[in-house]
Amino acid sequence: MRSDQHHASRRCVGPVNAKWLLLVLVGLALLCQLPCGAEFEPELSHSYLQTQFAWAMYIDSCEVNHYLNYPGSSLHPLTKVRIRYRYFPHDGRPVNWPAKTYDEFWYHDGKPVGLRRNAEINLNKNDIGVIVIGQAADHFNSISSTSDALVRLLVNLQLQRAVVGAVIVPPDQYDPLLANLERYGFSSTMKQVSGPQMKIHLRCDSGSRETYLCLH
Amino acid sequence: MFKLKKLITVAIAALICLSVLCVPEAESRKRKGLRVGSAQWTYFWNLYWLANWRRWSQIPGFAPAPQLQVTGSVVVPTPAPPAPPAPPAPFVPPSPASATILTFNNTSGTDVYLCVSTQSGLQPCVAGSIMQDGCPSNVSQLGVVDLATNQSGSFVQWPSTSPQNGWYLWKNGHTLQVFNNMTNPYTGLNNGCLQGLVFGVNIWGANCGCNFQTPGVPVPPGDFLCNGFPDTDPTSPTYNNDTPSTYTLVPNGSTAFEPSLNLPGLQCNLAFGNNPHESYDITCVNGSNAIFSVTMTPPAAGPYFTYNVGNGSQSATTTFTTQNSWVLVNPPTVKASCDDNCIDPSAAIPGSSRAGVFPYGATVCTSNPDPNPPCTNTADPYVLNKQFCAATAGSGCNFDRQPNAGQVFGGTLAVTYTGPATPPASCP
Numbered sequence: 232m233r234s235d236q237h238h239a240s241r242r243c244v245g246p247v248n249a250k251w252l253l254l255v256l257v258g259l260a261l262l263c264q265l266p267c268g269a270e271f272e273p274e275l276s277h278s279y280l281q282t283q284f285a286w287a288m289y290i291d292s293c294e295v296n297h298y299l300n301y302p303g304s305s306l307h308p309l310t311k312v313r314i315r316y317r318y319f320p321h322d323g324r325p326v327n328w329p330a331k332t333y334d335e336f337w338y339h340d341g342k343p344v345g346l347r348r349n350a351e352i353n354l355n356k357n358d359i360g361v362i363v364i365g366q367a368a369d370h371f372n373s374i375s376s377t378s379d380a381l382v383r384l385l386v387n388l389q390l391q392r393a394v395v396g397a398v399i400v401p402p403d404q405y406d407p408l409l410a411n412l413e414r415y416g417f418s419s420t421m422k423q424v425s426g427p428q429m430k431i432h433l434r435c436d437s438g439s440r441e442t443y444l445c446l447h
Numbered sequence: 448m449f450k451l452k453k454l455i456t457v458a459i460a461a462l463i464c465l466s467v468l469c470v471p472e473a474e475s476r477k478r479k480g481l482r483v484g485s486a487q488w489t490y491f492w493n494l495y496w497l498a499n500w501r502r503w504s505q506i507p508g509f510a511p512a513p514q515l516q517v518t519g520s521v522v523v524p525t526p527a528p529p530a531p532p533a534p535p536a537p538f539v540p541p542s543p544a545s546a547t548i549l550t551f552n553n554t555s556g557t558d559v560y561l562c563v564s565t566q567s568g569l570q571p572c573v574a575g576s577i578m579q580d581g582c583p584s585n586v587s588q589l590g591v592v593d594l595a596t597n598q599s600g601s602f603v604q605w606p607s608t609s610p611q612n613g614w615y616l617w618k619n620g621h622t623l624q625v626f627n628n629m630t631n632p633y634t635g636l637n638n639g640c641l642q643g644l645v646f647g648v649n650i651w652g653a654n655c656g657c658n659f660q661t662p663g664v665p666v667p668p669g670d671f672l673c674n675g676f677p678d679t680d681p682t683s684p685t686y687n688n689d690t691p692s693t694y695t696l697v698p699n700g701s702t703a704f705e706p707s708l709n710l711p712g713l714q715c716n717l718a719f720g721n722n723p724h725e726s727y728d729i730t731c732v733n734g735s736n737a738i739f740s741v742t743m744t745p746p747a748a749g750p751y752f753t754y755n756v757g758n759g760s761q762s763a764t765t766t767f768t769t770q771n772s773w774v775l776v777n778p779p780t781v782k783a784s785c786d787d788n789c790i791d792p793s794a795a796i797p798g799s800s801r802a803g804v805f806p807y808g809a810t811v812c813t814s815n816p817d818p819n820p821p822c823t824n825t826a827d828p829y830v831l832n833k834q835f836c837a838a839t840a841g842s843g844c845n846f847d848r849q850p851n852a853g854q855v856f857g858g859t860l861a862v863t864y865t866g867p868a869t870p871p872a873s874c875p
Contacts, residue, residue, distance in 0.1 A: 270872065277872070279872040279873075282698055283698050283699075283869065283870070284696075284869075285696050321696045356558075357557070357558075357559065357560075357649055357676075357695075358696070359696065359867050359869070361869070389556065389557065392557060392558060393557075394555075394557050394866075394867060396866070396867045396869035397869045399872075426595070426620045427556075427619045427620045428554055428555075428556050428619060428620045429556045430554065430555060430556035430865070430866055432866055432869065434869075434871065436871070436872060439875060443865065443866070445554070
């Protein structure tokens, strides 16, 4: 697990800029200690997640400046969106299942250009879980990339009949993510329609803001 | 020499091929009474025939079999496509047209199970029974119709020892109508009564659930309401087995919608209770796992439901919607728990309660502390957080109505399951 994390860091950060980016991230983390600030980490070890949900996923993104970076490259810069997951067994099985990387998406200009699936997930039907939106790359494209990965993940989970209880969003990404999801046809206006529907319960970390989005 | 051998080989092969090809044709011509020559000759005859068959086919007696004859365009009548089956007539529940209609709409985005519990099961005219005439006392006396597919069915009883509990697969985006499927023994008619029903999602309603459960520690066996859900695959050998196959995580208890509709006010054909009467509420007394939004549409001329928040008792003369929210009673650390059902954020008068919603632990609705909190657990480290508020309602947390003389019930209660009730990580 730790090895996997280090590899991911190298891919995302690159050896040269790691120190500076780490400083920036620490600074951002300090700035984000607002009432609506995110407390969750990619390891998904927060006890709230363990007590309230059967599984959790974490989506974060970062710029990958050292990929496809050559003169004339039409795919640079790349944004990497990583999805990690963790089970929280409540049926007596051990709870010390580590968080693992599920999907890695690569985006250019908000458009998906690559995907690596590292594992298969097998969630029990009707198990309620949560998706946590984590740190985003310092780039305006990262929100659209995160939104796209989120929608793809939601479709994937819906096909598995897993229930997403909430999508927890840091305060600084709440409005941009909401706007991006509306571009996919999600609407906060509930309509009385019949037929299969898809729903997102968007929530700011502390519950100070929440929005129900429907895709009819 | 080599070329000669090769030539002979090719010639022999050609003769074998011609024999294979032509003997059947020769036999055929023989049967038809035509001249039969050598195989080779027949072969060349066939080639010649094939080259001229269009012209020769016009010669009488030389035509191919009639079924192969081409004498112009053959019109093959196209069989008419079978008429589509007539759509089945809409299912009409046996309840009287004047009865209040109860529907359940699933907009959560996923298939879930609608769970129901009926009253105690005691029949009318039994000492201590509150059951009124013609009211279902077990799940087999309830009917369900899926309005999206027009298919009717019934709740699946579970466990086998409890005829008061049942479940029904509630598909994403589908609307179900639940109705009375029995007759009043005193009249021989269906009165539409739905007395004292308790509905929940994925677990039976008003259940303390598995509160305060330590992750990784299984809940105690024996509590079927908390311990799981049966196998719901009808093709499985363990279908609806009493041994739960699916664990149900209910960390904050469960929500219930509690309707009591079309009550005749009769027991043993004698006046009982407060005569014809209806009420409904959403209760988070035992916690909250689901968000219900209940929209009541009254008949234009009444009778109207009354509720009691804000400005006191009010009459809902038009469509009225009420909704519950989450409860956090299983906090991750020693932090304050909280209940989001105390205040209606959309109320016209700030600070008003949610109409028709029982807050957590408030069995008496307006009492705090409650004299008899429902979810007690001596192992609970947060034992002081058994109740967070009482409703500000003056007389209760229900919607109630009684018809005036000459009036009947009617209208619709549309219950929408919008999704799971997930509390935030910490209290606001």
